Amino acid sequence: MQISARNGLKGTVKKVEIGSVNTEVTIEIANGVEVTAIITKSSADNLKLSEGKEVYAIIKATDVMIAID
Template identity: 60%
Template sequence: MKISARNSFKGIVKKVKVGAVSAEVSIEISAGINIISTITKSSAENLELEESKEAYVVIKASDVIVVID
């Protein structure tokens, strides 16, 4: 796989919650660090996402906001 996005993280699928139209996917990229993404139900099915499967998280955004409290 070659990709131009610089922010990609390899991880393990921890949970896939499929709804009528979309799926919420939780991927652990490091111990205790999960990234959650909402994708279409058909994309989750095409990728055959299931718990314990390896997957990549790719973040491509024109805006990233940093906040402190």
């Protein structure tokens, strides 16, 4: 796989929550470190996502914000 996005995080699907239109996918990228994405239900179906499947979280953004309390 080749992709132009610079931020790709390999991980394992931890949870898939299917909604009527969208699906929330939680990916564990390191022990105790998770990334959650909301994708269309159709995309989740096409990718055949399930718990335990190895995937990549591809992050394409022009801005990263940092905040403190």
